[in-house]
Amino acid sequence: MPEFPALTEEEFRRLCEYLYRRSGMIFTEAKRYYVERRVHERMSATGSASFASYFACLRINARGENEHFINALTVNETYFYREKHQLRCLTTDLLAERIREKRKGEAIRIWSVPCSTGEEPFSVAMWLLENWPRVDDYEIEIVGSDIDTKVLEQANAGIFGKRSLMRLSPDLVERYFSPMPEERWMILDDLRHSVQFSAVNIVEPGDTRIHGHFDVIFCRNVLIYFDDASRRIAAENLYENLLPGGFICLGHTESMSRISPLFEVRRFADAIVYQRPAGGPD
Amino acid sequence: MPLVRKPANHSPGAKPDASEVLQLLASSSTDERWAAARAAADVVGGISAIAAALPTEHDSRVREAMFTSLARHATAESMDALIGLLRSDSANLRTGALDTLRILAGAAPGLLPRLLSDADADVRILSCELARSLPSAEATHLLCVLLAAEQEINVCAAAVDVLAEVGSSDALATLNECARRFGESPFIAFAIEIVIHRITSQSTPARA
Numbered sequence: 045m046p047e048f049p050a051l052t053e054e055e056f057r058r059l060c061e062y063l064y065r066r067s068g069m070i071f072t073e074a075k076r077y078y079v080e081r082r083v084h085e086r087m088s089a090t091g092s093a094s095f096a097s098y099f100a101c102l103r104i105n106a107r108g109e110n111e112h113f114i115n116a117l118t119v120n121e122t123y124f125y126r127e128k129h130q131l132r133c134l135t136t137d138l139l140a141e142r143i144r145e146k147r148k149g150e151a152i153r154i155w156s157v158p159c160s161t162g163e164e165p166f167s168v169a170m171w172l173l174e175n176w177p178r179v180d181d182y183e184i185e186i187v188g189s190d191i192d193t194k195v196l197e198q199a200n201a202g203i204f205g206k207r208s209l210m211r212l213s214p215d216l217v218e219r220y221f222s223p224m225p226e227e228r229w230m231i232l233d234d235l236r237h238s239v240q241f242s243a244v245n246i247v248e249p250g251d252t253r254i255h256g257h258f259d260v261i262f263c264r265n266v267l268i269y270f271d272d273a274s275r276r277i278a279a280e281n282l283y284e285n286l287l288p289g290g291f292i293c294l295g296h297t298e299s300m301s302r303i304s305p306l307f308e309v310r311r312f313a314d315a316i317v318y319q320r321p322a323g324g325p326d
Numbered sequence: 327m328p329l330v331r332k333p334a335n336h337s338p339g340a341k342p343d344a345s346e347v348l349q350l351l352a353s354s355s356t357d358e359r360w361a362a363a364r365a366a367a368d369v370v371g372g373i374s375a376i377a378a379a380l381p382t383e384h385d386s387r388v389r390e391a392m393f394t395s396l397a398r399h400a401t402a403e404s405m406d407a408l409i410g411l412l413r414s415d416s417a418n419l420r421t422g423a424l425d426t427l428r429i430l431a432g433a434a435p436g437l438l439p440r441l442l443s444d445a446d447a448d449v450r451i452l453s454c455e456l457a458r459s460l461p462s463a464e465a466t467h468l469l470c471v472l473l474a475a476e477q478e479i480n481v482c483a484a485a486v487d488v489l490a491e492v493g494s495s496d497a498l499a500t501l502n503e504c505a506r507r508f509g510e511s512p513f514i515a516f517a518i519e520i521v522i523h524r525i526t527s528q529s530t531p532a533r534a
Contacts, residue, residue: 052527052528053527054523054524054527054528055527055528057524058491058524061491062491065458094528095528096528100461100462103461103462103492104461151330169329172329173328173329179328180328181328182328183328183330184328184329184330185329185330185331185332186329235329237331238329238330238331239329239331240331240332249364253336254336254337255336256336257336271429272397272425272428272429273394273397273398273429276390276393276394276397276429277394277398280364280390280391280394283387304390305386305387305390306387306390
């Protein structure tokens with residue numbers, strides 16, 4: 045990577061203001077080194093000779109640079125039990141609220157969208173089996189959806205590499221997976237068959253509506269990449285997909301309040317989530 | 327295992343036809359107005375029907391859906407509707423219209439020059455913010471044209487604030503001239519000083 049000069053104070057401030065406005069991510073001087081390294085990586089990748097020319101390229105989103113830069117900042121990868129605090133929040137707070145309105149044996153529907161290669165919906169399933177004492181009292185339906193049918197094929201196959209399993213204890217790996225050659229593991233058939241996978245484009249109302257209503261939606265690290273119009277449409281679609289009082293969990297750098305006023309913010313001990321108000325349009 | 331797997335397809339319900347959608351914008355049911363607001367943009371006459379319904383819509387979620395529908399189509403009709411709402415007495419409607427115009431600004435090249443030369447200073451102030459989403463060279467040019475002739479100090483302040491983020495060195499002469507014209511105002515002089523410092527501390531002028 046070529047040597048680039050350090051960002052001036054003004055350049056860093058400009059960049060941080062832009063990032064906040066565009067994505068809601070907040071970076072302070074304490075993160076200067078981290079941000080600067082990513083800027084220099086992207087300047088190198090885009091052939092930008094100066095910060096000014098890179099910033100101009102970022103602002104007009106030349107060749108999808110917004111997505112590349114946000115990817116570099118958020119280190120977006122998927123693995124089992126990622127953002128475990130949200131899973132804790134699911135069992136400690138969210139489901140506790142949802143079951144107040146449900147009789148024993150009723151359905152609880154959970155949607156992971158986008159689900160990529162399946163780590164998230166399978167994590168939800170494992171987490172519930174391991175950590176929610178009421179798991180046997182309800183019919184729990186977990187749906188994983190993604191726009192990319194290739195990743196859905198992988199999700200359906202239920203085969204994962206070492207990196208996907210890095211946050212799971214050896215005990216969990218042993219109980220829920222069977223080892224395969226070349227450091228791969230296959231998730232148990234019972235678990236694999238308990239998650240329904242489907243294709244969806246979340247900015248397409250016709251696509252989202254056929255998935256029905258959910259108690260909890262995990263929609264992490266996708267809205268951040270959309271343009272403003274698509275974000276608003278996606279937020280309205282997801283609103284329709286939630287039951288009144290249902291919850292939506294976003295990625296830790298995302299904020300629904302910056303996208304849409306449709307939801308109420310709920311602050312729990314382990315996570316901030318967004319709730320469809322009990323009243324309001326269906 | 328308590329986890330169950332069911333077919334994913336749920337019936338989305340019957341779709342109302344076009345004339346029904348337009349009528350439902352005035353329904354007494356919030357649910358029906360919400361659904362109509364979301365569907366109306368795809369119906370002939372839907373944009374004007376939304377524009378007519380927006381000023382009297384009292385439910386904030388239905389209003390939001392109406393604005394999103396307008397944002398989906400960068401037509402003269404939807405922009406005229408939104409520009410009209412910039413003059414509304416309701417802060418909610420002005421803010422909603424501004425947010426929606428921000429989405430449309432990039433797709434409608436003639437929109438911003440028109441707004442920045444509007445006779446209403448409040449519209450010009452709100453419109454400066456729309457330049458923030460444009461490429462630097464275009465935003466700098468439009469805001470400099472405004473600054474060169476603008477008599478209202480608050481409009482200049484709004485333009486200067488946006489130039490702090492998007493301005494290039496092409497704005498320096500206009501900024502200096504603006505500071506001179508409003509020399510009696512310490513605030514504008516201070517704001518311009520900061521913007522000039524920001525622009526000149528960049529290593530190379532941004533051209534894109």
